Amino acid sequence: MAKRVYQVWKGSNRFICGGRLIFGPDARSLFITISLIVIPLVIFCVFVARHLLHKFPTYNAGYAILVVAIAFTIYVLVLLMLTSAQDPGIIPRASHPPEEEISHDSSILDSTPSNQIPRFKEVMVNGMPVKVKYCDTCMLYRPPRCSHCSICNNCVERFDHHCPWVGQCIGLRNYRYFFFFVFSAALLCIYVFAMCALYIKFLMGGDYPTVWKAMKQSPASVILMIYCFISLWFVGGLTGFHFYLISTGQTTYENFRYRADIRLNVYDRGCLNNFLEVFCTKIKPSRNDFRAIVPDEPPQPPPTIRPQDLEDDSGSYPRSKVQDDLSISADLSMISQRHNIDEFDEEIGGKSPASIPSIAPESKLALVLDTQLPLMTADDDEKLVMNLNQSRRIDSFGILHERSSSQDGSLKDEKGEVC
Ligand SMILES: [Zn+2]
Numbered sequence: 382m383a384k385r386v387y388q389v390w391k392g393s394n395r396f397i398c399g400g401r402l403i404f405g406p407d408a409r410s411l412f413i414t415i416s417l418i419v420i421p422l423v424i425f426c427v428f429v430a431r432h433l434l435h436k437f438p439t440y441n442a443g444y445a446i447l448v449v450a451i452a453f454t455i456y457v458l459v460l461l462m463l464t465s466a467q468d469p470g471i472i473p474r475a476s477h478p479p480e481e482e483i484s485h486d487s488s489i490l491d492s493t494p495s496n497q498i499p500r501f502k503e504v505m506v507n508g509m510p511v512k513v514k515y516c517d518t519c520m521l522y523r524p525p526r527c528s529h530c531s532i533c534n535n536c537v538e539r540f541d542h543h544c545p546w547v548g549q550c551i552g553l554r555n556y557r558y559f560f561f562f563v564f565s566a567a568l569l570c571i572y573v574f575a576m577c578a579l580y581i582k583f584l585m586g587g588d589y590p591t592v593w594k595a596m597k598q599s600p601a602s603v604i605l606m607i608y609c610f611i612s613l614w615f616v617g618g619l620t621g622f623h624f625y626l627i628s629t630g631q632t633t634y635e636n637f638r639y640r641a642d643i644r645l646n647v648y649d650r651g652c653l654n655n656f657l658e659v660f661c662t663k664i665k666p667s668r669n670d671f672r673a674i675v676p677d678e679p680p681q682p683p684p685t686i687r688p689q690d691l692e693d694d695s696g697s698y699p700r701s702k703v704q705d706d707l708s709i710s711a712d713l714s715m716i717s718q719r720h721n722i723d724e725f726d727e728e729i730g731g732k733s734p735a736s737i738p739s740i741a742p743e744s745k746l747a748l749v750l751d752t753q754l755p756l757m758t759a760d761d762d763e764k765l766v767m768n769l770n771q772s773r774r775i776d777s778f779g780i781l782h783e784r785s786s787s788q789d790g791s792l793k794d795e796k797g798e799v800c
């Protein structure tokens with residue numbers, strides 16, 4: 382039976398509703414977070430708001446206190462789910478390393494051990510060079526501001542941090558919801574605190590003239606006020622911190638990582654533009670379709686495994702190393718072949734290309750096969766030149782003329798005549 386993307390997902394995420402909702406691996410903490418919001422609300426509704434229902438006879442304002450509290454809590458929970466249950470900006474993993482980046486320069490030391498891919502690459506951002514890092518797990522160069530979350534095991538665009546309270550990465554696609562969640566939670570704390578204080582004040586105006594007697598009459602109000610006061614330090618402080626981050630064009634990750642570095646922030650577009658970028662730009666669609674059907678792997682012939690492949694096979698790429706060697710070798714052979722034709726052109730005294738017969742496709746194939754598909758070495762390159770020259774003679778005239786290279790580089794046939 383065909384599987385869907387979320388069923389073969391390599392990250393540590395958890396999916397529900399058939400891949401429609403995606404969470405981090407620590408999504409259970411979400412229940413704690415929801416409990417920390419809902420339980421105080423229930424206490425507030427039962428022990429505080431219920432007694433305030435009839436305190437404002439005009440316009441039934443007492444009911445409004447209850448309704449606002451419930452509606453605002455629902456709003457906070459919706460923001461929490463928007464933050465937690467959707468793709469934060471995961472970059473899909475590549476199926477194999479970027480071949481165009483593979484370097485064959487053995488002098489490169491700052492490269493991944495399994496192959497010759499440089500660990501860093503420079504890209505331009507707002508006219509400034511920025512180094513981007515290669516991710517071994519996702520087999521791609523991370524875009525600027527992207528980072529690999531070790532908890533979710535994914536590269537996430539504009540990675541801010543992994544929030545254990547929402548059980549999800551905070552990234553490009555859910556940062557806005559996260560900020561509003563924290564900000565709204567702070568407002569909810571202030572609201573509940575204020576309503577509890579109001580209820581205490583009403584009690585003091587009635588049968589309980591002192592504040593202590595009033596507080597003794599409504600211990601739920603006191604507990605809620607203490608709870609909201611402590612929570613406000615967290616969510617209010619977090620709101621202020623993210624307000625600062627947005628205004629300066631930073632992410633939490635960048636702030637913690639580069640705090641000591643005195644350097645220009647290339648992502649800072651000015652306070653107003655930074656806010657507009659976070660709150661007023663369209664949220665990019667997800668790069669992942671978690672419900673898409675995974676195409677069946679086409680049957681492939683078993684590759685010929687050589688001893689050296691077994692010795693240095695340290696990767697676990699979906700494309701086997703043997704396959705990579707084959708394709709790279711073939712490419713190199715073709716490049717080398719073109720190069721040698723140019724050399725040959727020069728050696729024969731600058732004859733026009735039109736006068737040199739081209740190599741038939743069969744010869745190209747023969748060239749590749751003749752070299753036994755090696756990883757290229759200097760010796761192999763010489764063999765390739767000889768094979769090329771021999772093939773050319775066969776294709777040009779249809780007769781086998783043995784060709785050899787002399788010491789001075791000129792080409793001679795068996796009779797010793799200079800071509
Ligand atoms: Zn990654």
Ligand SMILES: [Zn+2]
Pocket residue numbers: 405530531532533534542543544549550551
């Ligand atoms: Zn994460």
